Structure formats: C-alpha cells, structure tokens
Amino acid sequence: MKQYLLSVYQPDGDPPPDLLAKVMPAVNAWEQELKTAGVWVFTAGLHPASTATVVRLHESEVLMTDGPFTEGKEHIGGFTIIKAPDLDAALEWSRKLTRATTLPTEVRPLQGEA
Amino acid sequence: MAVLVRVFGDIDTAEEAVQDAFTAAVQRWPSTGVPPSPAGWIITTARNRAIDRFRREATRQDRHAQAGLLHAQDEPMEEGAVHDDRLRLIFTCCHPALATAARVALTLRLLGGLSTAEIAHAFLLPEPTMAQRLVRAKGKIRDARIPYRIPNEADLPGRIDAVLAVVYLIFNEGYTASSGDRLVRDDLCLEAIRLGRLLATLMPHEPEVIGLLALMLLIESRRAARTTPDGSLVLLADQDRGRWDQDLIAEGQAIVRRCLVLNRPGPYQIQAAINAVHSDAPTAAATDWWQILQLYNQLLSVAPTPVAALNRAVAVAEVEGADAALTVVDGLDLGSYYLFHAIRADLLRRLGRNAEAAKAYDAAMARAENTTEHDFLERSRQALVDRLKR
Numbered sequence: 301m302k303q304y305l306l307s308v309y310q311p312d313g314d315p316p317p318d319l320l321a322k323v324m325p326a327v328n329a330w331e332q333e334l335k336t337a338g339v340w341v342f343t344a345g346l347h348p349a350s351t352a353t354v355v356r357l358h359e360s361e362v363l364m365t366d367g368p369f370t371e372g373k374e375h376i377g378g379f380t381i382i383k384a385p386d387l388d389a390a391l392e393w394s395r396k397l398t399r400a401t402t403l404p405t406e407v408r409p410l411q412g413e414a
Numbered sequence: 415m416a417v418l419v420r421v422f423g424d425i426d427t428a429e430e431a432v433q434d435a436f437t438a439a440v441q442r443w444p445s446t447g448v449p450p451s452p453a454g455w456i457i458t459t460a461r462n463r464a465i466d467r468f469r470r471e472a473t474r475q476d477r478h479a480q481a482g483l484l485h486a487q488d489e490p491m492e493e494g495a496v497h498d499d500r501l502r503l504i505f506t507c508c509h510p511a512l513a514t515a516a517r518v519a520l521t522l523r524l525l526g527g528l529s530t531a532e533i534a535h536a537f538l539l540p541e542p543t544m545a546q547r548l549v550r551a552k553g554k555i556r557d558a559r560i561p562y563r564i565p566n567e568a569d570l571p572g573r574i575d576a577v578l579a580v581v582y583l584i585f586n587e588g589y590t591a592s593s594g595d596r597l598v599r600d601d602l603c604l605e606a607i608r609l610g611r612l613l614a615t616l617m618p619h620e621p622e623v624i625g626l627l628a629l630m631l632l633i634e635s636r637r638a639a640r641t642t643p644d645g646s647l648v649l650l651a652d653q654d655r656g657r658w659d660q661d662l663i664a665e666g667q668a669i670v671r672r673c674l675v676l677n678r679p680g681p682y683q684i685q686a687a688i689n690a691v692h693s694d695a696p697t698a699a700a701t702d703w704w705q706i707l708q709l710y711n712q713l714l715s716v717a718p719t720p721v722a723a724l725n726r727a728v729a730v731a732e733v734e735g736a737d738a739a740l741t742v743v744d745g746l747d748l749g750s751y752y753l754f755h756a757i758r759a760d761l762l763r764r765l766g767r768n769a770e771a772a773k774a775y776d777a778a779m780a781r782a783e784n785t786t787e788h789d790f791l792e793r794s795r796q797a798l799v800d801r802l803k804r
Binding site: 302385386387388391407408409411 | 511559560563
C-alpha cells in the first residue's frame with residue numbers, strides 16, 4: 301500500500317456559517333467512511349494561515365517572519381493521510397472530499413510504502 | 415513494450431530491457447535467422463536481460479519489480495494478454511492526472527514507438543525539453559503509482575474520451591501544424607491514424623473509438639488535394655477531387671455506416687459523418703449542405719462548443735445565405751481564433767462589404783500562426799483589394 305496526503309485548499313477568512321453547517325457533517329461522514337474502509341491514517345484541521353510563522357536560514361542566521369510561506373488567497377485548511385493501493389483509489393477518496401467540502405483538494409504521494 | 419511495462423511495473427526498466435533485446439537481435443538474427451515469433455523472442459530476451467541487470471544491481475533492492483519478475487516467469491505469452499497490456503498502457507499514458515502535453519508525448523513514445531528526438535522534432539521543441547517532459551511524466555506514474563489498469567465500467571466513458579482527445583490532438587497537430595511553415599506534418603497524421611487503428615482493434619464496440627478513426631481517415635483522404643505543389647493551401651471547394659484517396663474514403667464511410675447501425679452518436683462520429691457527406695459529393699456544387707447543416711445541429715446538441723458553432727455557420731451560409739451566417743458568427747465569442755476572422759472575412763466579401771472584409775482578413779492574419787494559412791489569407795485579401803481597384 302502507498303500513502304497519500306490529501307490537502308484541502310480553503311479561501312482565507314471565515315467561511316459563511318450556513319456553508320459551514322452544510323459542509324461539516326459531510327466532512328465528518330467522509331472521515332467515518334475512510335475509517336470504516338480501513339484506509340484512514342491521520343487527519344488534522346489547521347488554524348488560519350494568518351497564524352503561521354515562517355522560519356528560514358539567511359546566511360548563517362535563522363530568521364522568523366509572520367504569515368504563511370506562500371502569499372495567496374487560498375491556503376491549506378486541513379489534511380488527511382490515507383492508505384491506498386494506487387493513485388486511482390486515492391483520487392476517488394479525494395473526489396468525495398471535494399464534493400463534501402466544495403473545495404479543491406490536492407493529492408500527493410508520500411515516499412515509501414505503508 | 416506494453417507487456418514488459420506490466421511485468422516490471424516500471425516504464426524505464428521496460429524501455430532499457432527492450433533496447434537490450436533489440437541490440438541482441440541485431441547481433442544474432444543475421445547469423446541465426448529470424449526466430450519464428452520475433453515479438454515473443456524480444457519479450458523473452460528483454461525479460462532475461464532485465465533479470466541479469468537486476469542481479470548485477472542487486473544493491474538496488476527494487477523488491478517491487480523483482481517480485482513482479484518472479485511472478486511473471488511462468489506466465490504464458492498469449493495474444494489476449496498482449497491485447498490487454500496495450501490497452502492498460504494506453505489508459506496509463508492518457509491518465510487525467512497527467513498534463514495533456516505529457517499524455518501526448520508518452521503516447522507517442524510508448525505506443526507509437528517514436529524516439530524522444532522524433533517527438534521533439536514533431537512539436538518543434540528542443541530535445542532536452544521533450545526528454546525532461548517524458549522523465550517527469552514517467553516519474554509521476556512511478557511515484558504517485560498511476561495504475562496499469564483498464565478503468566472500471568463507471569469510469570470507462572470518461573477515460574476513453576481522454577484517450578481519444580490525445581489521439582485527435584496528435585492528428586490535428588500533424589494536420590495543421592500550430593506553428594511553423596509546413597501545413598501538414600504527415601508523420602504525426604499517420605502516427606495518429608495508426609494509433610486510431612490500434613484503439614479500434616482494442617475497443618471495436620466503442621462507437622466513438624471507431625468514429626474518431628473514420629474522422630481521421632476521411633480528413634486524411636484529402637491530404638494530396640489540400641495543398642498545391644508549392645505548398646500553398648487549397649480550400650475544400652477548390653480542391654481537385656480526383657486527387658482524393660478513394661480507399662481511405664471507402665474505409666471511412668464504411669465505418670460511418672457501422673456507427674449509424676450502433677446508434678450511439680457522439681461528437682467524433684458526427685464529425686466523421688459530416689466529412690463523409692463532403693466525400694460523397696463529386697463536385698463542390700453537388701455538396702448536400704442541408705444534410706451537413708442537420709449534422710451540425712446534432713453536433714451542437716451533443717457537444718455545444720463555440721468552434722463547432724463557427725463551423726456550423728459555414729453550412730448556414732450555403733443553406734440560408736451569407737447574411738444569416740454572419741449573424742450566427744457575430745454572436746460567437748471567438749475573437750482570438752484566426753478562423754473566426756477568416757470566416758467573417760469571407761462572409762463579408764460575399765455580401766459585398768469589402769472594406770469590412772479586408773479588416774477581418776487583417777485580424778485573421780494577425781492571429782494565424784501557421785505560415786501557409788497566413789499566406790492563404792494574404793492572397794485572399796490581395797484578391798479582394800485588386801477587385802476593388804478595377
């Protein structure tokens with residue numbers, strides 16, 4: 301089995317409450333489906349990108365800056381790691397996640413085997 | 415190649431092994447004679463060479479591929495298995511998770527058997543650029559584990575569409591080179607038709623698969639008549655129909671009739687039918703434009719694209735007149751497409767609105783990337799100006 305990282309890209313700012321009320325149960329149901337199928341490994345929701353800090357090496361010093369690494373209007377809002385036999389299987393779970401969240405998701409293979 | 419990709423589970427290993435086997439064949443066959451089953455010999459030799467290679471590079475610890483090899487040892491070489499392996503490879507090469515340009519390059523490399531240099535040449539790209547594109551695509555197939563599998567029933571129609579789109583893209587790139595000075599790059603057209611025939615053999619009951627083959631054959635049948643000896647463009651209406659390839663027309667029309675029997679119409683089949691109507695007409699004047707217009711109406715109902723609507727306008731001009739056609743064209747949002755302006759120019763010319771026509775030719779010329787098409791537009795514009803002077 302391979303592992304895949306499924307990331308959800310979310311527009312910055314608070315989502316409209318009525319959208320959230322619709323999306324959250326769908327996402328929870330999706331996660332439950334993953335667990336029942338035995339493919340779930342890990343899930344995390346993230347605080348907004350405005351809470352992020354970037355640490356980088358500048359010459360010999362380590363500098364810190366406020367904000368996410370990439371400037372943009374969307375950032376990763378959460379991610380899940382799943383086990384799947386191949387990309388088609390991972391994409392199928394990603395398709396369901398995109399339907400549940402109404403947001404774009406990115407599928408990326410982890411190195412090595414699970 | 416397709417068999418070995420499945421056996422090794424890795425495209426690069428399969429390519430290396432095949433290369434080794436061909437080298438061995440070149441050395442051996444002249445003295446031993448060609449074996450009874452050359453393809454089988456190549457596959458067996460390639461497999462053995464790859465096993466040798468793995469033993470030499472035992473440190474690589476490629477357990478996945480080694481397991482595949484062991485498993486494959488006693489597998490019989492059957493026609494049906496080769497058939498399925500090629501189909502699997504097609505779906506891998508045209509996987510929607512790959513960029514379109516990568517799908518085209520992989521398909522030509524692994525199924526068309528073109529070299530990286532040949533593909534680079536056909537797409538007017540430097541060889542290192544094309545090589546990098548192939549390496550990246552093969553890397554994604556390997557690392558993201560894009561499967562070698564015939565898609566399940568539910569996904570199949572969409573996945574077949576993706577495969578057909580790649581083949582038609584190759585054909586169109588060959589038919590009207592998007593840039594450069596040769597109107598037809600025959601090699602790409604022939605390669606696309608070869609791939610189309612392969613698909614038709616592998617999926618004979620898919621009407622769109624055979625519909626695409628018919629479409630390409632019917633367009634290809636006019637190749638000799640489409641340019642003059644000096645390479646300039648000849649419009650359909652002005653072509654010497656005696657130079658159309660009757661064998662290709664007969665083959666294409668026979669497929670169109672088979673599609674009619676299957677009665678599951680789709681965009682490729684309808685476009686093939688439109689071309690079949692053109693092929694039926696002994697002269698341009700004898701063209702059954704009414705039937706062509708009906709087919710375009712059907713095409714727009716199954717696949718409403720602006721380009722199809724633009725082509726329909728040409729049929730409208732023949733059936734209802736240039737005025738009606740111009741109304742259709744002006745309602746389309748295709749200002750960046752050179753043919754939009756070229757068709758507008760021709761309609762305006764037919765309506766005697768010559769100053770506007772000249773302007774439309776200018777707009778078309780500014781957007782035509784192919785020199786042959788550009789020259790054609792320039793000649794049309796010049797003819798218009800000359801007539802105005804007289």
